[in-house]
Amino acid sequence: MPALNALRAFEVAGHTGSFTRAAEMLHVTQSAVSRQVRQLETQLGEPLLLRRHHHLELSATGRLLLQALKMSFDRIELTVRSIQERTHLTRLRVNAPPTFASRWLMPRLQSLRAAAPDLEISLTTQRKDDLVESGALDCAIRFGNGEWEGLDNQLLMNERHIAVCSPSLIGEEDSADIDLNSFTLLHVLAASDQRYLTWQHWLKAANIDDVDTHGGYEFDLLDHAIRAAVDGIGVTIADRHMIAHELRQGTLVPIVDVEVDGHQSYWLVTRTGHDDAPQVALFREWLRAEIEMQAGGRGARRGARR
Numbered sequence: 069m070p071a072l073n074a075l076r077a078f079e080v081a082g083h084t085g086s087f088t089r090a091a092e093m094l095h096v097t098q099s100a101v102s103r104q105v106r107q108l109e110t111q112l113g114e115p116l117l118l119r120r121h122h123h124l125e126l127s128a129t130g131r132l133l134l135q136a137l138k139m140s141f142d143r144i145e146l147t148v149r150s151i152q153e154r155t156h157l158t159r160l161r162v163n164a165p166p167t168f169a170s171r172w173l174m175p176r177l178q179s180l181r182a183a184a185p186d187l188e189i190s191l192t193t194q195r196k197d198d199l200v201e202s203g204a205l206d207c208a209i210r211f212g213n214g215e216w217e218g219l220d221n222q223l224l225m226n227e228r229h230i231a232v233c234s235p236s237l238i239g240e241e242d243s244a245d246i247d248l249n250s251f252t253l254l255h256v257l258a259a260s261d262q263r264y265l266t267w268q269h270w271l272k273a274a275n276i277d278d279v280d281t282h283g284g285y286e287f288d289l290l291d292h293a294i295r296a297a298v299d300g301i302g303v304t305i306a307d308r309h310m311i312a313h314e315l316r317q318g319t320l321v322p323i324v325d326v327e328v329d330g331h332q333s334y335w336l337v338t339r340t341g342h343d344d345a346p347q348v349a350l351f352r353e354w355l356r357a358e359i360e361m362q363a364g365g366r367g368a369r370r371g372a373r374r
Contacts, residue, residue: 070112074108078130080101082116082117159190160206162209164193168310209337224355229269232305233304248303253283254301270328336352
């Protein structure tokens with residue numbers, strides 16, 4: 069049998085498509101990973117990774133071996149974790165997006181403690197801290213389309229977008245007379261050089277034309293755009309779920325009574341077959357109860373306005 073270190077080096081390099089990324093994950097040098105993979109290829113007498121200019125490409129043999137290794141390493145990891153968790157059934161390790169963590173989850177931790185007083189929470193928000201690469205997580209909250217292959221994805225809630233700003237920014241002005249071109253638009257970045265299209269989607273739903281969305285301020289977190297709006301810097305499109313506190317306090321107000329379905333949602337993500345772990349199941353049921361309560365409260369407020 070090939071050395072376990074060589075198999076692991078190939079498995080990570082094949083998964084990431086990069087010797088550099090594999091070296092970072094394995095805490096070794098890039099040359100060490102490359103050397104171990106070459107030794108494995110020599111031992112098997114077959115190429116496993118085809119070296120391209122900017123990435124690694126799996127050969128047919130490499131794909132076959134990678135699939136087998138991934139299943140084996142996953143099974144080993146889950147077995148080890150199940151042994152460890154016999155003494156850590158009250159510890160829940162969860163990763164969540166920064167804005168969701170600070171604006172939705174953190175304000176509800178008292179409710180979670182009341183529902184599960186013995187549950188201990190370990191919360192991280194690093195984007196690289198995912199279930200595929202980390203064995204230190206029990207579950208994660210993810211924002212997207214439920215596209216995480218090889219994981220169980222359960223829909224929590226959909227985004228509801230509204231345009232908001234500080235009340236001081238519009239004063240007594242009638243919302244029907246507001247010219248958005250006279251305000252600074254606040255955008256959230258989907259990548260370093262790409263914005264989310266929330267402004268375009270909202271303007272189309274609101275039947276508002278001739279608004280220049282090219283300028284304005286950009287932020288890598290929705291939380292930063294919300295804080296800028298509270299400070300009176302400009303107008304942003306925000307998920308209603310993330311600004312419930314500001315709407316109640318009146319530090320943010322909708323500028324037009326238009327609410328749009330977002331194109332992405334929040335999901336609870338777990339490893340396949342792992343969502344029945346006691347602490348994960350408890351957290352999942354609490355999340356569902358909180359979301360139902362939130363939806364019920366909002367429905368009651370709508371009825372009261374009518």
